[in-house]
Amino acid sequence: MRLVLQRVHRAKVEADGVVTGSIGRGLLILLGIRPSDGPGDVTWLCDKVPRIRVFEDDTGRMNRSLSDIAGDVMVISQFTLYGNLRKGTRPSFNDAAPPEVAEPLYRSFLLELEASVGRPVAAGSFGACMRIESELDGPVTLILDSGRKDPPRRG
16 A cells, blocks of 8 residues: 655545545545555554654654644545556556455545544545645655555564
8 A cells, every 4th residue: 555645734625526525734645555455554554644743843843643633634545656657658557456456445444544543534535536625734745655564673
């Protein structure tokens, strides 16, 4: 799974002209899923995301996490994160999971992240064409890939 995390002042998503989610200060997460991803990837990411320190403390340093600030979260499924432009100029999406694999993992990610942050998670509409408005904060944008998990900590 690949996440693009953006620190935002606010964000809103619409599908078919209907607002499906909106948040205040927090993280906008774009989520891409590979065919080889599974429940372990979901758990690893949902454990890590609330603890990532990207919010400023009183001294202006990025020392606070989503949990520390009781921030909001919005998740948007985005298969194009696995787009491949190695050949030519038209992207190939062969590395992205098909909908029948991706949608259950997306739903699982939403539920597990909600449990991890202890509050509702706003979301887009899986497979729909969406309009996303966001007011970036910083900007701070990070990429997190479960295929490159942290090594186990010692002692």
